[in-house]
Amino acid sequence: MKKVFIGSKSLDVPNIFASYRIKDFPRAGLRSHPWQMTDTQGVLLNAFDLLANRRTKAFTEDIRRCEGKLHEFIEFDGPLMLDSGAFNFLQHEDISITPTEVLNIGLEMRPNVSVVLDHPFPPKATSEEINERWMNTRSNTQIMFNALSQCNGNVPNGFQLMPVLHGHDTDTLKNALDDVIEIFGQEPSVVGIGSLAPLAQNGSKRTAIDVILTVRRLLPNAHIHCFSLGSALLMLFAFYCGADTVDSQTWVMSAAFKQVQLPGFHLTRLSPTEAKRYPEKYQKNRLAFAQHLLHLIETENFCVKDWDTGEDWSINNENEALIYLDYLEDRAGVNHVHRRACHNLYAFNFEARRVRQVIASNNNNLDEFIQGRMRSTVYRRAFEYAADQRSKNGG
Numbered sequence: 001m002k003k004v005f006i007g008s009k010s011l012d013v014p015n016i017f018a019s020y021r022i023k024d025f026p027r028a029g030l031r032s033h034p035w036q037m038t039d040t041q042g043v044l045l046n047a048f049d050l051l052a053n054r055r056t057k058a059f060t061e062d063i064r065r066c067e068g069k070l071h072e073f074i075e076f077d078g079p080l081m082l083d084s085g086a087f088n089f090l091q092h093e094d095i096s097i098t099p100t101e102v103l104n105i106g107l108e109m110r111p112n113v114s115v116v117l118d119h120p121f122p123p124k125a126t127s128e129e130i131n132e133r134w135m136n137t138r139s140n141t142q143i144m145f146n147a148l149s150q151c152n153g154n155v156p157n158g159f160q161l162m163p164v165l166h167g168h169d170t171d172t173l174k175n176a177l178d179d180v181i182e183i184f185g186q187e188p189s190v191v192g193i194g195s196l197a198p199l200a201q202n203g204s205k206r207t208a209i210d211v212i213l214t215v216r217r218l219l220p221n222a223h224i225h226c227f228s229l230g231s232a233l234l235m236l237f238a239f240y241c242g243a244d245t246v247d248s249q250t251w252v253m254s255a256a257f258k259q260v261q262l263p264g265f266h267l268t269r270l271s272p273t274e275a276k277r278y279p280e281k282y283q284k285n286r287l288a289f290a291q292h293l294l295h296l297i298e299t300e301n302f303c304v305k306d307w308d309t310g311e312d313w314s315i316n317n318e319n320e321a322l323i324y325l326d327y328l329e330d331r332a333g334v335n336h337v338h339r340r341a342c343h344n345l346y347a348f349n350f351e352a353r354r355v356r357q358v359i360a361s362n363n364n365n366l367d368e369f370i371q372g373r374m375r376s377t378v379y380r381r382a383f384e385y386a387a388d389q390r391s392k393n394g395g
Helices: 047-051 057-064 069-073 099-109 127-149 170-184 197-201 205-218 234-240 250-256 272-277 279-300 318-328 337-360 366-373 377-392
Strands: 003-006 009-012 015-019 042-046 080-083 113-115 160-162 190-193 223-226 245-248 259-262 265-269 304-306 311-313
Touching (some): 003 223, 042 245, 047 099, 057 099, 069 080, 069 099, 099 127, 127 170, 160 190, 170 205, 190 205, 205 223, 205 234, 205 377, 234 245, 234 337, 234 377, 250 259, 250 337, 259 279, 259 337, 265 279, 272 279, 279 318, 318 337, 366 377
Parallel strands (some): 015 245, 042 080, 080 113, 113 160, 190 223, 223 245
Antiparallel strands (some): 003 009, 259 265, 304 311
8 A cells, every 4th residue: 555754654545634724623513623533644734724814823822832733732643734825815916924934834833744835826817827826836935945944953853845836737737847846956755736626626627637647647756635626526536647645624614514425425415494495305315315324334334433422333224324314413403513524524534545445456446436436427527538548648
């Protein structure tokens, strides 16, 4: 099984980083940090939340008082990535945090890898806008690399700086990589791909596929991370095309909207309001979810827990699966976002583990596995395109 080193921590790949906003426990309804009970192996935090987010920066002083800094504060001992948070400025020309601030907060808070302050661009950006935003990213990369080089040993053990590539065509990506190599003096061992999520989510999945395949071809041995490409199906595309890791906040965001996730199944909304408005349709959706849950338990060793205690929850038949669904649904004015979030995060981690198992089996059946997860015609066609392009690239 392939491993990558993220600073001083190792990680089995492909894998997913759970994107987490400081103090979502308990402010967003989480009742505990869910990492251990959901088999989470990587967590992604955000420098923007520590520096400029009015809702969260007040906790930065609390983190400073922790001897183990970010790891200790969120009660997590695995690989921890600190993104810059530049996506918050996707629609703006200017970014209100500086590259030096992003580097310094990373050095102080001791994540295993700190991401360069990049300047992503939207899918319909003009060539002039793309060039301007990349030049800002290049400048920030140079500033952060130079500052890190001048730290004179005051760098946490294993700390890494991750450059980020942006581009929706081969030439732009090659030029971006050339700039990074010029700054670092060598090919990067770890690199992120940005500006992908809006592309993939807005009907340009083929371009996103081409981008990941191109970066893997240019950097065959690097650890490649795709930012914000962690929906249940998009992460499969990313892994198939050569990404080692992705990150996702969908696990908690969808839970807040009363949605629950299963591998190979559409998002299901558990809303008492919809149950009253469309009772027959609602019960039909619940039954389909329960049946698929039972199928995963019986055929793929999927398992669930009492997410309040972490204890295993045995499900042996359809009725027991429906009882578990009742447990996830809000009742009597009590919001069970914590239960849904933990369930969703476990489902994402389970799916990443299944991909690793399929790859490790050496049976060349990754295509068959992913096809089995596809239900939408749009996704099936995108996967057929990915398979064709990967074949042409010798993958």
